[in-house]
Amino acid sequence: xxxxxxxxxxxxxxxxxxxxxxxxxxxxxxxxxxxxxxxxxxxxxxxxxxxxxxxxxxxxxxxxxxxxxxxxxxxxxxxxxxxxxxxxxxxxxxxxxxxxxxxxxxxxxxxxxxxxxxxxxxxxxxxxxxxxxxxxxxxxxxxxxxxxxxxxxxxxxxxxxx
Numbered sequence: 001x002x003x004x005x006x007x008x009x010x011x012x013x014x015x016x017x018x019x020x021x022x023x024x025x026x027x028x029x030x031x032x033x034x035x036x037x038x039x040x041x042x043x044x045x046x047x048x049x050x051x052x053x054x055x056x057x058x059x060x061x062x063x064x065x066x067x068x069x070x071x072x073x074x075x076x077x078x079x080x081x082x083x084x085x086x087x088x089x090x091x092x093x094x095x096x097x098x099x100x101x102x103x104x105x106x107x108x109x110x111x112x113x114x115x116x117x118x119x120x121x122x123x124x125x126x127x128x129x130x131x132x133x134x135x136x137x138x139x140x141x142x143x144x145x146x147x148x149x150x151x152x153x154x155x156x157x158x159x160x161x162x
Contacts, residue, residue, distance in 0.1 A: 003073050004043055007036040015083045016076040023072040023087050027064050027114045034065070060107045064114075071119060091121040098127055 010017050017035060024045070025031035033046040043054035045065065054062065075082070075090035082089050094115070103111065115124055144152045 020072045024068045027068045096126045
């Protein structure tokens with residue numbers, strides 16, 4: 001079932017909608033509400049309480065919101081017994097291949113940090129050709145692999161400066 005149709009079928013007080021709202025807003029600076037508008041039949045995001053239809057958002061906003069929405073939806077549907085804690089306690093592995101190819105630098109910088117905060121029980125496997133996207137992240141969470149798949153170790157300062 002399409003996520004929008006699923007959201008439209010949920011009652012207004014659904015804990016699943018609360019989880020999705022909270023999760024999506026955690027990815028958007030000053031996001032105050034995300035949900036399905038029953039009057040218009042469209043998804044909308046409120047930033048500083050100003051509503052905007054999803055379709056009118058920039059491609060970067062749409063991509064990040066779509067990813068957050070899909071992951072939160074899956075956590076809720078697969079683990080309904082977790083209720084409002086579904087995104088916190090749903091485990092699994094998320095493979096994110098080449099985010100630098102599809103997102104502006106600002107979104108790339110924020111994306112991994114936001115994913116780790118919103119889905120702390122997920123293991124993230126991110127392939128990336130630009131080590132600078134991870135400079136601000138805790139290096140305890142980053143593993144560097146060679147082209148053959150062997151663990152190489154941490155990045156050196158020289159590599160990050162290039």
